Amino acid sequence: ASAAGVPVALAHSGPMGGIIGGTTLAKACGLSDIITLDMGGTSADISLVSGGTPVLTGKSHIGPYPLLIPMLDLVTIGAGGGSIAWLERGEKLRVGPRSAGSVPGPACYGQGGEAATVTDCNLIAGRLNPGYFLAGARRLDTGRARTVLRERIADPLGLTLEAAALGVIAISEAQMADAMRLVSVDRGIDPRDFTLVAFGGAGPLHAIALAEALSMRRVLIPPAPGNLSATGLILADVRHVLVRTIVSDLAGAERDRLVAVLGELQLDAEAALAVERVAPDRRVLLYSADLRYQGQNYELNLPITPDLLAEDRTAALAERFHEQHRIAYGYHLASRPIQIVNLRVTALGVMPPIVWPRQSHSGGTAEPSERRH
Secondary structure (H helix, E strand, O other): HHHHHHHHHHOOOHHHHHHHHHHHHHOOOOOOEEEEEEEEEOOOEEEEEEEEOOOOEOOOEOOOEOOOOOEEEEEEEOOOOOOEEEEOOEEEEEEEEOOOOOOOOOOOOOOOOOOOOHHHHHHHHHOOOOOOOOOOOOOOHHHHHHHHHHHHHHHOOOHHHHHHHHHHHHHHHHHHHHHHHHHHHOOOOOOOOEEEEEOOHHHHHHHHHHHOOOOOOEEEEEOOOOHHHHHHHHHHOOEEEEEEEEEEEEEOHHHHHHHHHHHHHHHHHOOOHHOOOHHHEEEEEEEEEEEEEHHHHHHHOEEEEEHHHHHHHHHHHHHHHOOOHHHOOOOOOOOOOEEEEEEEEEEOOOOOOOOOOOOOOOOOOOOOOOOOO
């Protein structure tokens, strides 16, 4: 019923599940600072999680259309196992964003694919076992992959087949590394302190090279990487975000009105969780406010408590906003008036934790390895 009422909230639901699944698995391994890489057949979805909490954003896009709803922050690029290698003007090697999709898929799937894809190149490079794909349910056609790559890429560029395959892989990995820098380095965050959690059907194939590109020292790969997004959807908490727009200067705000609005939103939030049949002991309400400098057209969301809106706490809230603005944008304007734009109450129905299956090593001394630079 909730999905039917707000269908736009289902946008990016698969990648969102991956972020949640990756975060939950990382916590079970004692890791809280991670970058998630969800590489499937068409796209690579990348997100940064700091302190065990995924970052929420109020602005996203589907193609050219803006989405102004709360969702987990991620960067999506057209780099997947099915991304097609092609030549620009017959001489410059490019990879993606067009994809072979699931039908016909990569040439090696034997479903009529005529384009060379990243998966074909991984097969030619010896990274995939042609006789044990999908646990042996499908045999990959190495000959077909080699023929397509030779005709479309290698021969026109005067390259050996192996050089062409490694070139396609290198370009795809360079694109994903750039996207990883967008969520980390470009935001002033050092990725070397983070763990790369790689999943999706193709993510683990490229995880080590991407970690090396960003000097990351640790990689975490789930035992069933293709299922992690689905696991995350099962683990996701029930979430309703209630928002009320009240544009007001922080210094001169009507305190009683703001507190009353928060009270109304709290009642709506409790009612939403009751409709979802969330038990009272699993309900959590979080309060926040969207603030901006006067004259800006974008806001920062800061967690608050109702008492922070009291007149004697305004200065403390203003200082927190200045600091968050400095962290996010590299500067703050101490003399500029601050405006409250929206008040939010987030209603959470916290799902019970799951116990991840553990497997002990037997018949050997192998332990999880960690490669450090």
